[in-house]
Structures are given as structure tokens and as C-alpha cells.
Amino acid sequence: MADVYDSFAKLAAAETEGVHYRIFKFERPSPVAIVAPHGGLIERGTSEIAAAIAAETFSLYCFEGLERIRGASLHITSTRFDEPRAIRIIEASEVAVGVHGRKNREDHGSVWVGGLDEGLRDAITHALEQAGFAAKAVGDGHRLAGRDPTNICNKGRRRAGVQLELPLTLRLQILSDALICKEFGNAVRDAILTEFCDADRTDLD
Numbered sequence: 651m652a653d654v655y656d657s658f659a660k661l662a663a664a665e666t667e668g669v670h671y672r673i674f675k676f677e678r679p680s681p682v683a684i685v686a687p688h689g690g691l692i693e694r695g696t697s698e699i700a701a702a703i704a705a706e707t708f709s710l711y712c713f714e715g716l717e718r719i720r721g722a723s724l725h726i727t728s729t730r731f732d733e734p735r736a737i738r739i740i741e742a743s744e745v746a747v748g749v750h751g752r753k754n755r756e757d758h759g760s761v762w763v764g765g766l767d768e769g770l771r772d773a774i775t776h777a778l779e780q781a782g783f784a785a786k787a788v789g790d791g792h793r794l795a796g797r798d799p800t801n802i803c804n805k806g807r808r809r810a811g812v813q814l815e816l817p818l819t820l821r822l823q824i825l826s827d828a829l830i831c832k833e834f835g836n837a838v839r840d841a842i843l844t845e846f847c848d849a850d851r852t853d854l855d
Contacts, residue, residue, distance in 0.1 A: 674714060696751050737802075763815075
């Protein structure tokens with residue numbers, strides 16, 4: 651289904667912050683931003699998963715739909731998501747990791763890990779597998795590869811980030827179990843720290 655709005659300006663002109671949507675963010679002295687542009691009731695569970703990855707370490711941004719019936723209408727695709735607070739946080743970071751939800755139609759168990767930072771993509775994929783989660787690195791030709799340079803995960807200073815696509819089944823499982831949520835967040839965060847921030851790890855922990 652096509653987006654109702656193709657920019658944040660058009661969404662903001664028709665929707666009311668605090669009623670239809672809200673923005674939740676923490677800016678931390680970190681070169682990494684974790685972003686859930688379709689949080690709240692747009693793609694359920696993505697805000698909570700993003701927060702679990704960020705923990706007290708990385709910057710966090712969540713755009714959250716507040717109304718169940720209208721949640722999908724607030725979806726702005728990642729190549730057009732231009733909410734100013736999100737862009738400021740991402741462009742101030744070296745790398746961004748986007749957290750997204752998808753339907754179960756093709757693969758109801760695996761996290762699809764994409765983005766232009768292939769090294770970090772592969773490290774996160776491996777870390778998730780080691781933690782007991784099914785994960786697949788996806789690249790060119792995959793419909794949710796996150797490789798478009800205009801995708802918000804690729805708008806950090808490195809111009810290469812990572813996109814996580816989680817099926818609904820897994821998101822609901824994570825939402826219902828705090829331990830699983832913590833384990834997922836720890837796996838992704840540790841991979842980022844090891845692969846991207848190892849030299850500065852003492853500053854980020």
C-alpha cells in the first residue's frame with residue numbers, strides 16, 4: 651500500500667503531535683544512532699526493540715503512531731523519512747541502525763539485516779545467530795535490503811548504515827518476553843561496539 655504522506659511536512663500539516671503521533675528521543679555522546687521511524691502502533695515492537703539496542707549507550711530516535719486504526723497511515727518510507735529531529739540526530743552520528751517491522755508473508759522467523767555497511771551488517775547477523783535468533787544478511791536485489799543511499803540508515807556521516815527488518819511473529823515474541831528483548835538488544839549492541847566502536851569502547855559502555 652502506498653504511503654499517505656511522502657514527507658514529514660505533509661504529515662505534520664494533517665496530523666497532531668501528541669494526539670496522532672509522538673517523537674521519543676535521547677541524544678547521547680555516541681557516534682551511533684538507533685532509529686525506529688515506524689514505531690508505536692505503526693510497526694508494533696520496533697520502538698521497544700530500538701530502545702533495547704540503544705540502552706544507555708547509543709542515541710535513540712523513535713517516531714511513534716498513537717492510534718491503532720490509523721497507524722499505517724503515518725508510515726513514511728525510509729527513503730523519504732525526513733522528520734527534522736531524526737535527520738539532526740542521524741547526521742550527527744557516524745552510523746545509524748534502523749529498526750523496522752515487516753509482515754510474515756515470506757519468512758516469519760528471520761531478521762533480515764541489510765544496509766550499505768556490509769561489515770557491520772554481517773557482524774550483526776552473526777551476533778544474532780550466536781544469540782539464538784534466525785538472521786539473514788540481505789543485499790542487492792532484495793526488496794528490503796536498505797541499500798538506497800537516501801534510506802535514513804545510510805544518512806550518517808559514513809553514508810552507510812544497517813537496516814533490521816523483523817517479522818511480526820518475532821516482534822510479538824520480543825514484546826511479550828523482557829528477557830528475549832534484552833538478549834536481542836544485547837546481541838546487536840555488542841556487535842556494533844565490537845565492529846564499529848571498539849577503539850572507543852570505554853567511552854561508550
